[in-house]
Amino acid sequence: xxxxxxxxxxxxxxxxxxxxxxxxxxxxxxxxxxxxxxxxxxxxxxxxxxxxxxxxxxxxxxxxxxxxxxxxxxxxxxxx
Amino acid sequence: xxxxxxxxxxxxxxxxxxxxxxxxxxxxxxxxxxxxxxxxxxxxxxxxxxxxxxxxxxxxxxxxxxxxxxxxxxxxxxxxxxxxxxxxxxxxxxxxxxxxxxxxxxxxxxxxxxxxxxxxxxxxxxxxxxxxxxxxxxxxxxxxxxxxxxxxxxxxxxxxxxxxxxxxxxxxxxxxxxxxxxxxxxxxxxxxxxxxxxxxxxxxxxxxxxxxxxxxxxxxxxxxxxxxxxxxxxxxxxxxxxxxxxxxxxxxxxxxxxxxxxxxxxxxxxxxxxxxxxxxxxxxxxxxxxxxxxxxxxxxxxxxxxxxxxxxxxxxxxxxxxxxxxxxxxxxxxxxxxxxxxxxxxxxxxxxxxxxxxxxxxxxxxxxxxxxxxxxxxxxxxxxxxxxxxxxxxxxxxxxx
Numbered sequence: 001x002x003x004x005x006x007x008x009x010x011x012x013x014x015x016x017x018x019x020x021x022x023x024x025x026x027x028x029x030x031x032x033x034x035x036x037x038x039x040x041x042x043x044x045x046x047x048x049x050x051x052x053x054x055x056x057x058x059x060x061x062x063x064x065x066x067x068x069x070x071x072x073x074x075x076x077x078x079x080x
Numbered sequence: 081x082x083x084x085x086x087x088x089x090x091x092x093x094x095x096x097x098x099x100x101x102x103x104x105x106x107x108x109x110x111x112x113x114x115x116x117x118x119x120x121x122x123x124x125x126x127x128x129x130x131x132x133x134x135x136x137x138x139x140x141x142x143x144x145x146x147x148x149x150x151x152x153x154x155x156x157x158x159x160x161x162x163x164x165x166x167x168x169x170x171x172x173x174x175x176x177x178x179x180x181x182x183x184x185x186x187x188x189x190x191x192x193x194x195x196x197x198x199x200x201x202x203x204x205x206x207x208x209x210x211x212x213x214x215x216x217x218x219x220x221x222x223x224x225x226x227x228x229x230x231x232x233x234x235x236x237x238x239x240x241x242x243x244x245x246x247x248x249x250x251x252x253x254x255x256x257x258x259x260x261x262x263x264x265x266x267x268x269x270x271x272x273x274x275x276x277x278x279x280x281x282x283x284x285x286x287x288x289x290x291x292x293x294x295x296x297x298x299x300x301x302x303x304x305x306x307x308x309x310x311x312x313x314x315x316x317x318x319x320x321x322x323x324x325x326x327x328x329x330x331x332x333x334x335x336x337x338x339x340x341x342x343x344x345x346x347x348x349x350x351x352x353x354x355x356x357x358x359x360x361x362x363x364x365x366x367x368x369x370x371x372x373x374x375x376x377x378x379x380x381x382x383x384x385x386x387x388x389x390x391x392x393x394x395x396x397x398x399x400x401x402x403x404x405x406x407x408x409x410x411x412x413x414x415x416x417x418x419x420x421x422x423x424x425x426x427x428x429x430x431x432x433x434x435x436x437x438x439x440x441x442x443x444x445x446x447x448x449x450x451x452x453x454x455x456x457x458x459x460x461x462x463x464x465x466x467x468x469x470x471x472x473x474x475x476x477x478x479x480x481x
Contacts, residue, residue, distance in 0.1 A: 038439075038440075038445075039440060040439070040440075040443075040444060040445055043216055043235065046235075047235075047237060047243070050247070050250075051246070054250065055250065056234055056247060056250045056251060058211075058232040058233055058234055059226070059233035059234070059235065060232055060233055
């Protein structure tokens with residue numbers, strides 16, 4: 001399994017408890033449109049991702065991340 | 081052509097549906113007459129005010145009102161200018177002197193509102209490549225201060241010392257960092273564990289700004305705020321506050337001992353690019369601040385009122401935002417929009433005004449009725465207030481019969 005696949009799986013595991021709609025997850029899955037998360041859910045989820053990967057995703061970065069794929073790429077980059 | 085306002089259609093529809101049920105608009109109340117800090121006439125009905133943030137009841141203080149009238153006569157209705165051009169009068173300076181004395185600090189800057197004080201301080205202190213670390217439940221003015229500036233913005237879970245420590249620990253050591261805290265968080269009325277948070281911020285080399293909007297006047301031996309009460313007087317780099325709560329007028333400020341503080345007057349856009357406060361406003365603020373230095377009895381009565389209302393509401397069976405009365409804000413947690421509005425309206429019809437709050441202004445999607453007490457609420461009024469909560473709560477079905 002590639003590093004990106006591994007990150008994807010770990011991100012997906014973090015999405016699970018917040019995925020009330022049981023939406024299918026892929027790179028193109030949108031947090032706002034497909035998962036229908038509000039700002040409060042996003043905040044809790046970002047905190048969970050930050051703790052899972054021991055990184056910081058600033059609010060400035062969050063504004064640029066709309067899909068699961070973009071988040072996986074951002075995590076990969078932040079982990080260096 | 082796209083109608084730019086069409087994005088608000090869902091909100092318009094939600095509001096119409098609510099008002100169609102026959103309830104009064106919780107965000108459209110008009111005070112026809114204001115009788116005192118604690119009473120007003122709303123639609124012909126004498127109403128006790130329990131949602132004004134007028135904690136110390138200074139709005140009708142005779143000395144404060146007289147100072148305002150005198151300044152209006154002597155200096156006119158407004159300054160028509162920026163603080164850095166023609167808008168600094170002797171009264172603005174006197175107001176800053178009063179703040180320096182009240183806080184025992186070397187510097188004070190007065191802004192035109194509390195909102196602008198946060199907007200200005202936060203956007204100016206942390207620049208590009210630097211970090212602002214803020215509590216997730218921070219007031220809108222703090223968030224907006226972040227957006228106005230160019231710093232990197234990092235949030236930590238509300239009041240979690242551990243979460244703050246973890247996030248600070250993940251940031252690079254070199255860049256400047258500003259941790260933004262509030263003494264009292266206004267939605268639930270809970271206070272921050274400032275000593276622990278300050279220790280963590282210092283450990284990671286961050287400067288600290290503390291907003292004491294809801295703490296000024298009645299926390300600490302001198303009424304300076306939660307930071308004074310909790311013994312953090314030497315650890316907060318910048319204290320932000322407002323005149324629109326305990327001081328009883330409008331305006332905002334920041335006080336600090338930082339030796340380079342005065343430069344902010346030149347570089348802080350929300351200070352420079354707006355008109356200064358009218359002379360009557362700074363005169364009322366200065367008079368009120370000076371009286372608040374010696375308001376020990378009022379403070380004691382406000383705390384008595386808060387504790388009594390908190391205990392009384394708990395005894396009636398309401399669910400409250402805090403276990404004990406941590407501040408002068410007491411929040412009732414209600415299950416949904418409909419119950420909240422019905423309860424709010426039932427109280428209003430009995431003659432009691434409280435604040436309604438709903439997401440997204442509230443944390444964790446909660447619906448709240450928020451009460452803020454005043455030092456001028458009499459013991460009899462607090463008794464009446466509890467009676468009205470009991471009657472409304474039973475009528476609406478929030479508490480058992």
